[in-house]
Amino acid sequence: xxxxxxxxxxxxxxxxxxxxxxxxxxxxxxxxxxxxxxxxxxxxxxxxxxxxxxxxxxxxxxxxxxxxxxxxxxxxxxxxxxxxxxxxxxxxxxxxxxxxxxxxxxxxxxxxxxxxxxxxxxxxxxxxxxxxxxxxxxxxxxxxxxxxxxxxxxxxxxxxxxxxxxxxxxxxxxxxxxxxxxxxxxxxxxxxxxxxxxxxxxxxxxxxxxx
Numbered sequence: 568x569x570x571x572x573x574x575x576x577x578x579x580x581x582x583x584x585x586x587x588x589x590x591x592x593x594x595x596x597x598x599x600x601x602x603x604x605x606x607x608x609x610x611x612x613x614x615x616x617x618x619x620x621x622x623x624x625x626x627x628x629x630x631x632x633x634x635x636x637x638x639x640x641x642x643x644x645x646x647x648x649x650x651x652x653x654x655x656x657x658x659x660x661x662x663x664x665x666x667x668x669x670x671x672x673x674x675x676x677x678x679x680x681x682x683x684x685x686x687x688x689x690x691x692x693x694x695x696x697x698x699x700x701x702x703x704x705x706x707x708x709x710x711x712x713x714x715x716x717x718x719x720x721x722x723x724x725x726x727x728x729x730x731x732x733x734x735x736x737x738x739x740x741x742x743x744x745x746x747x748x749x750x751x752x753x754x755x756x757x758x759x760x761x762x763x764x765x766x767x768x769x770x771x772x773x774x775x776x777x778x
Contacts, residue, residue, distance in 0.1 A: 570592065570630075571594050571629065571630065572593050572594065572596065572629075573595070573597060573598070573622075573631055573632075574595055574597075574598050574631075575599045575600070575634060575644060575648075576635040577602070577605050577634070578634065580635065580636040581600075581634025583634070583680070584632050584660065584678060585611060586611075587662050588632060588660065590663055591661075596613075598613055598634070599618060599619050599621055600618065601618045601619060603618075619644070619647060622653055623652070628656055629653065629655055630655075630657075631656065631657055632657070632660060632676075632678070633657075633676060637732075638730040638731070639730060639748070641696075641712055642712045645694055657676035658675075658676075659674070659675065659676065659677045659678075660677070661673070662679060664682060665679050665680065665682065665685075667679060667683075667685045668687040669687075670688050671685045671687070671689045672689070672691065673695075674692045674693035674694070674711065676693055676694040677692070677693065677694060677695040678695070679697045682700040683699070683700065683701045683702070683703075684702045685703045687705050688705050688706050689703050689705070689708070690709070691709045692711035692712070692713070695709050695713050695714070696713075696715065697715050698714075698717040699717045701715045701720070702719075704725075705724070707725050707726070708725075710726075710728045712730045713727050713729060713730060714733065716732075716737070718735055719738075720738050722740050722742075725741070725745070727745045728744070728745055728746045728748070728749065731747065731749050732748075732749070732751070733745065734750070734752045734753040734755060735753040736754045737751045737752075737753070737754070737755045737756075739757040740756070740757065743758070743761075746760070746762050746764065747764070748764050749761045749762065749764060749765050749766070750765075751768070752769070754770070755767060755769060755770065756769075756772060757771070758772070759771075
């Protein structure tokens, strides 16, 4: 398989992903985006090649990276792509400016951005986004499609459930569990488990109902 890639999503996160690919020596052919207003435009130095359906017209294997920040949307896109007949590959992307320990497992399609520190005995699932400056201490587990915003910090033995959205600068103390599809607000300090699907905010973080 060659070094050619396409990035799905032509927004800011997609441009960041394209830059990581460049730093790792790959070639970005362009972006795919279902927004018709973006068709044919350039974002950074790369064109929007078309919508996701563009992938049906090609032949042979292709490397695909997801430039989509929202967990639920990332999951929906992957479900669509898995129905396509073309062979698609989703390599893990690790920014060269991050630190990843030797006993860390990173799943398919996961992104580790600049300044991340992952220490030891950590398991990160598939299609996870660890944004810049995320810190994971020993024995952390992160479920598939979770998103950790810049500066989020997980102490040892923390569990982050699938599709969880961990806000910018969130701190989670030792041994706590963030349930599937939960949301933590920016700057929250999580001192107790967060139930699945709930939104928490504050210091200490408390459950807040969505308006």
